[in-house]
Amino acid sequence: MRLGVGGLFKLVDKEFAYTIVASDKAFDQGYDSGEDREFNWIDWKLGTELYDATLTVGKQKENFTHDLQMLLVDQAFMERPMAVTALLSSRNTGVLLRDTAFDERMSWSVGSYFDMFDDRDEPFEDSKEYIARFTGLPYVSANEEKFVHVGFGYRYADTGSSLLRFSTGPETIFSPAFVDTGEFAATSTSSTNIEFGFKHGPVWLISEFLRTDVRGFSEN
Numbered sequence: 001m002r003l004g005v006g007g008l009f010k011l012v013d014k015e016f017a018y019t020i021v022a023s024d025k026a027f028d029q030g031y032d033s034g035e036d037r038e039f040n041w042i043d044w045k046l047g048t049e050l051y052d053a054t055l056t057v058g059k060q061k062e063n064f065t066h067d068l069q070m071l072l073v074d075q076a077f078m079e080r081p082m083a084v085t086a087l088l089s090s091r092n093t094g095v096l097l098r099d100t101a102f103d104e105r106m107s108w109s110v111g112s113y114f115d116m117f118d119d120r121d122e123p124f125e126d127s128k129e130y131i132a133r134f135t136g137l138p139y140v141s142a143n144e145e146k147f148v149h150v151g152f153g154y155r156y157a158d159t160g161s162s163l164l165r166f167s168t169g170p171e172t173i174f175s176p177a178f179v180d181t182g183e184f185a186a187t188s189t190s191s192t193n194i195e196f197g198f199k200h201g202p203v204w205l206i207s208e209f210l211r212t213d214v215r216g217f218s219e220n
Contacts (some may be wrong), residue, residue, distance in 0.1 A: 002042070017047045020217055033162025042091065047148045054100035061118070062092050063109040063133045066195045066208055076206050079171035086168035086179055087191065087212045088155070092129060106136045123183070135195070149206075151195030158188050164214065187216045 006020035021043040061068055070122070080090075087178030094113030100106065111128040120127075135151035150207050167180035190213045197206040 004043070005159050008011045009212075014125060020044045020047070027122060031171070034098075050097065053097055056096045056098075057094075059091055059093045060096060060115055062089055062113065062119065062129065062131055062155070063096055063098065063111045064088060064131045064155050064191070065133075065193045065210065066135075066197070066206060071166050076204065083210055087210065089113075089129070093117060094129070106134070108132075108134050113198050123161040124165075127130065127157060128160060129155060130159045131155045133193075149195065149199075151193070151196035153191075153193040153195075155191040155193075156188065157191075159186055162187060162217075164189065178201075186214050186216050190215070 002018065002023040004218055006017070008017050010016070012128075020041075021028065022039045022041050023207065024039060041059065043059055043061075045056050045060045047056035048057070048066040057180065063069070063085060065088065067080050068088065068090060072079075092113035093116050094111055096109060096111040098107065098109035098156055101108065109132070111131045113131070114127075115125045118125070133153035135145050135149065137149060139146070139148040141147065162185055163183045164186035165181055165183045167177045169177045169179075192209075192211050194209040195207070197204070199205075
């Protein structure tokens with residue numbers, strides 16, 4: 001079960017948008033768990049216009065990869081691929097600035113994420129993430145029935161605690177994590193994402209390439 005509320009309000013002649021979403025954590029518990037169900041705060045964010053751009057602060061989706069930006073009801077597949085859920089954070093707490101250009105044929109966003117409200121668990125509370133993403137429509141037909149989408153993203157993460165861990169469950173989420181590296185020593189990660197999509201009427205093709213490099217410790 002997922003519950004959410006959002007809206008607009010004005011403060012000192014400036015308009016703000018807010019979103020608060022929580023969900024039941026039943027799937028995070030085993031079938032033999034005797035604990036009560038708990039709610040997990042998915043999103044809580046506040047946004048406003050900054051010049052011509054939009055500034056959002058709080059817990060929100062990271063501005064990285066096409067697959068993470070899409071709502072689940074609009075996904076090409078029923079679930080997000082395991083590579084994305086294993087290597088990346090779906091949501092994070094931080095500051096996001098985004099805007100469009102060239103008659104909305106291009107978009108850009110930059111984000112910085114960190115433990116701004118002491119809401120992270122040890123030993124990963126000191127990690128910091130910096131993300132930039134750019135997308136464009138190099139071709140759009142006159143009736144907008146056909147278009148080509150391209151995108152590029154870069155994500156740098158400083159582990160802070162010098163520890164890193166990659167893990168994920170299956171795409172159906174009904175089983176515990178079966179891909180799990182455990183905690184290992186690392187100083188940072190660098191992720192690159194390339195997107196390409198094509199739409200022609202009801203036909204929609206989308207593809208992504210995702211690479212994550214891990215920097216460990218060296219004697220030098």
